[in-house]
Amino acid sequence: MIRISWTTINNYMICPMKVEHDLNDEPASISWAMAGGTVGHDTLKAWAEGKAWREFFEARWQQYASRRAYQKNWNQEFTDPDNAMVQRMLVLDLLGQYTAARKSDLPDPQLVERNLDRDLGDGVLLTGRVDEIGKGKIIDWKFASSVKYLSSVQACIYSILNGGPSVFEFHAMVKAGMPYYQPIDVPETRSAKNLHRVIEGHIKPIAFSIQAGNFPSNPTAFLCQKRYCGYWDICKGRFE
Numbered sequence: 001m002i003r004i005s006w007t008t009i010n011n012y013m014i015c016p017m018k019v020e021h022d023l024n025d026e027p028a029s030i031s032w033a034m035a036g037g038t039v040g041h042d043t044l045k046a047w048a049e050g051k052a053w054r055e056f057f058e059a060r061w062q063q064y065a066s067r068r069a070y071q072k073n074w075n076q077e078f079t080d081p082d083n084a085m086v087q088r089m090l091v092l093d094l095l096g097q098y099t100a101a102r103k104s105d106l107p108d109p110q111l112v113e114r115n116l117d118r119d120l121g122d123g124v125l126l127t128g129r130v131d132e133i134g135k136g137k138i139i140d141w142k143f144a145s146s147v148k149y150l151s152s153v154q155a156c157i158y159s160i161l162n163g164g165p166s167v168f169e170f171h172a173m174v175k176a177g178m179p180y181y182q183p184i185d186v187p188e189t190r191s192a193k194n195l196h197r198v199i200e201g202h203i204k205p206i207a208f209s210i211q212a213g214n215f216p217s218n219p220t221a222f223l224c225q226k227r228y229c230g231y232w233d234i235c236k237g238r239f240e
């Protein structure tokens, strides 16, 4: 049985060589984008559980920023204290906007960050962690630079994990320019035909390619940059 998650599928679509680096457990550098998203997600989980989320955020941010194991691999942008302060304020601002917008619509803590899996047949098991199963819909918390990069493939994959056609929303916390929060409905997730197309056109072909050890590089990808790819410093793929 091949186990495959949205993260792996997404990385493979960007650049198959990223998946090879991941599978080899090679050390990746960490960008502010990744740190902000991770700490933001952890904080929203704490908020859903009724914890004092601002205190949680500060502690988690400090913990992240002082972890020596990561420091040696951080991208250079991490060493700039002014940038660190800007990034921290951005994420905090977005978390404040989001929690205020949902103060009368709190998540059920039992339905936050749920690990789900789904047997797709042909020896493929789809796995994933869904941020929130809300009232009649699936929600994915997204800390993004722009809503234009949100993927309807991801939305379909989470509907598949949820057992079939579902109402799906990205709750996008957008960091670029004037930070703002925007819920985005993805109608493609409500059609069995679309979900079937994603299973047969994306998930299974990628799973079989990984199984066959097929990991070409994609140096033309927009995300093939030091800023966005954690493997930039060690990757020879970009020169091919």
Ligand code: SF4
Residues within 6 Å of the ligand: 014, 015, 016, 017, 018, 021, 217, 218, 219, 221, 223, 224, 225, 229, 230, 231, 232, 235, 236, 237, 238
């Ligand atoms: S540096 Fe470029 S080619 Fe190498 S893994 Fe990253 S995206 Fe792929």
